[in-house]
Amino acid sequence: MRRNVGFGLLLASALLVLVVAALPGTTSALGAPAPPSFITDNVAPMNLPVTSVEVTRRTLPIRTPSYFAQGPVVSVYGHPGICFMGELGCHDTAGAIARAQQLAAEYDLRMASGYSMPRYAMPALHLIVDVAQPQPQNDGSYLLRTPIETVRAHVEAARATGVLLFLDLQVGWTDPLSGVERLEEFLREPFVHVALDPEFATLRYRRAPGSVIGTLDVTEVRPVQAYLARIATEHGLPPKILVLHQFTPDMLLNLDALEASPDVDVVVDMDGFGGKPEKLGGYNRYARAAYSEYAGFKLFFHWDTPVFTAPELMRLENPPRYIIYQ
Numbered sequence: 387m388r389r390n391v392g393f394g395l396l397l398a399s400a401l402l403v404l405v406v407a408a409l410p411g412t413t414s415a416l417g418a419p420a421p422p423s424f425i426t427d428n429v430a431p432m433n434l435p436v437t438s439v440e441v442t443r444r445t446l447p448i449r450t451p452s453y454f455a456q457g458p459v460v461s462v463y464g465h466p467g468i469c470f471m472g473e474l475g476c477h478d479t480a481g482a483i484a485r486a487q488q489l490a491a492e493y494d495l496r497m498a499s500g501y502s503m504p505r506y507a508m509p510a511l512h513l514i515v516d517v518a519q520p521q522p523q524n525d526g527s528y529l530l531r532t533p534i535e536t537v538r539a540h541v542e543a544a545r546a547t548g549v550l551l552f553l554d555l556q557v558g559w560t561d562p563l564s565g566v567e568r569l570e571e572f573l574r575e576p577f578v579h580v581a582l583d584p585e586f587a588t589l590r591y592r593r594a595p596g597s598v599i600g601t602l603d604v605t606e607v608r609p610v611q612a613y614l615a616r617i618a619t620e621h622g623l624p625p626k627i628l629v630l631h632q633f634t635p636d637m638l639l640n641l642d643a644l645e646a647s648p649d650v651d652v653v654v655d656m657d658g659f660g661g662k663p664e665k666l667g668g669y670n671r672y673a674r675a676a677y678s679e680y681a682g683f684k685l686f687f688h689w690d691t692p693v694f695t696a697p698e699l700m701r702l703e704n705p706p707r708y709i710i711y712q
Contacts, residue, residue, distance in 0.1 A: 560589075601637055604640040
């Protein structure tokens, strides 16, 4: 178990199992024992609220305007009906959408005050559809898959209210592409996007999710990127968004070899929790890495100490384009 490198601090929460739904806790598990203290991988504290980092940014091809062209995207994350897995599960679908709209409005107000991203924020739902399990299940996937009817209900709610929807796969012992392909009917919608969580991708270690922090290699991410690009091209859609969570160096391997696509926006979000200096260190190391086209930042209502405010994030020299509330 890796506790001495990067942000290897979320593993303990993955060991919880819900009695009712047989769902393990994830990095959102509010019912988990107190998490281990934030481990920073020798990241020095930083003065708030401005931070900068020298990186070589990837040059993107000419493309159809993405959702990020109008401002940041602000989402609530979780699984339906399971509050400790994230803010989304603390509400019914209508309530989760209202919560996302409320949080996004905070960024609208801040941007109207002259901060560094002068457009409006787009609210979103970030729905975990494949939930990692400590047992292999009947198919050996170590996943509990959300019923298609539940996913469809969220798609229709997003359509009706004009919010974005991210479908999050915790991967387990599966091929990420196969999990994404299962969702193709929804991905044909312009407002539906994908997230992959390497934390629970543990097949290469022959270990159950939650017993070790997992890894995704570029050879597993590239086919998903190509698949999303094909869907966007064939159906005349805006660029698809592909979110990759990261809080340790080995969660994403060889991503520098991932070529940019005009039809897919790649977001890496800083997925660790803790104090503000440590989170900024992780944000610069992972979300602002050269392989991340757009920076993401995850905020934990119960585990960040304290939670960044919208003004603090928007005043950063390089503010995030995707903000996730868990």
